Amino acid sequence: MSEEHTTRAYFDELAAHLRSNGAPEAKVTSVVAELRDYVGESDNAPQTEFGPAAELAAQLAGHRAPGAADAPAPEPGAQRWVWTADAYVDQEMMNRFGAQGWEIERVDRLGRFISHREPRSTLRWEYRRDVVDRKDRATLTARIAPDGWEPCGHWMYLAYHKRPLAASTGPAAALDKGELPKRPRRSVYFTRKLYAGLLTFVVAAAVSGTLTWYATSDHGSGQGLSDGTYAGFACGAALGLALATRNLHRMREKFRRASRYPDDA
Numbered sequence: 001m002s003e004e005h006t007t008r009a010y011f012d013e014l015a016a017h018l019r020s021n022g023a024p025e026a027k028v029t030s031v032v033a034e035l036r037d038y039v040g041e042s043d044n045a046p047q048t049e050f051g052p053a054a055e056l057a058a059q060l061a062g063h064r065a066p067g068a069a070d071a072p073a074p075e076p077g078a079q080r081w082v083w084t085a086d087a088y089v090d091q092e093m094m095n096r097f098g099a100q101g102w103e104i105e106r107v108d109r110l111g112r113f114i115s116h117r118e119p120r121s122t123l124r125w126e127y128r129r130d131v132v133d134r135k136d137r138a139t140l141t142a143r144i145a146p147d148g149w150e151p152c153g154h155w156m157y158l159a160y161h162k163r164p165l166a167a168s169t170g171p172a173a174a175l176d177k178g179e180l181p182k183r184p185r186r187s188v189y190f191t192r193k194l195y196a197g198l199l200t201f202v203v204a205a206a207v208s209g210t211l212t213w214y215a216t217s218d219h220g221s222g223q224g225l226s227d228g229t230y231a232g233f234a235c236g237a238a239l240g241l242a243l244a245t246r247n248l249h250r251m252r253e254k255f256r257r258a259s260r261y262p263d264d265a
Contacts, residue, residue: 003045010046010053011036017057031060031138038139050142059145060138077119084112085189087158091129093189094160098125101175104162107153114153117183122175124165127152132159 011032018028039046050056081102085093094104094113101122102115128149132140137159141151148167153160166174 007036007039007046013053014046014057017054018060021057023060030135034135034139035142038143049146051146056142056145059150060141079117079119079183081115081117081183081187082108082112083115083184083187083189084110086191086193087129088191088193089189090158091127094127094129097184098127098162098165100181101125104152104160107155107160111155117180119180122180124175125162126165127160127162130159130161131157133157 014035015028015032018031019025023031035046035050039049046053083093083097097115098104101117101124103117103123103125104127105114105116107113128144130140134154134157137151137154140159141149141161144161148163149161150163151159152162
């Protein structure tokens with residue numbers, strides 16, 4: 001069987017598994033196209049790059065494949081915890097709490113980590129965070145799946161993955177019930193950097209709003225806005241948008257460089 005035929009068969013099988021897992025056709029087409037491009041650039045066979053198609057499809061769907069390690073729903077007595085952290089400390093906090101047995105199920109729309117911890121068979125968990133565009137999430141998940149990583153949520157341009165610590169350290173990663181620390185009292189972990197950024201935004205918005213109100217009123221000149229003033233506001237708005245976009249890209253790159261993975265240790 002030729003390499004091209006093998007590659008085509010692999011992606012046909014992957015597409016079939018994705019459809020059986022309930023993925024819409026548009027997503028199936030998009031994911032398969034992205035992974036084909038990735039394989040073309042890597043010069044490796046898809047089976048070597050991503051592992052069995054059935055397991056990859058299950059990873060992309062956010063659950064394990066049949067026959068793989070079971071992933072049952074949390075036990076009735078499982079501890080539940082919802083918490084959040086900003087992107088300056090999220091990696092540190094996720095791995096700190098993962099070492100205490102907290103497994104992140106998902107990230108909600110507010111960026112909160114929905115977590116639980118089993119009271120009897122407690123595993124330690126490790127996490128990684130990547131800065132990635134939405135269209136590239138599937139490629140990232142497929143690339144790191146052979147190392148045991150599975151998606152546990154995303155928020156904006158941040159993608160989160162988890163795996164049991166046993167995947168890298170063995171059975172010793174399990175926690176004894178007597179070792180379980182109490183659930184943390186805090187549920188919000190925001191840094192001064194975040195508050196400083198929010199304060200700067202609020203002050204800038206307040207100053208801009210005050211100046212706009214003053215300029216559009218009859219205070220001072222007794223006249224409304226001149227054409228020149230309108231042009232000035234338009235230029236100022238465009239400059240503000242450009243600066244905001246530049247700062248967003250700089251922040252993305254900063255978080256990308258700050259990403260730390262357990263494998264790096």
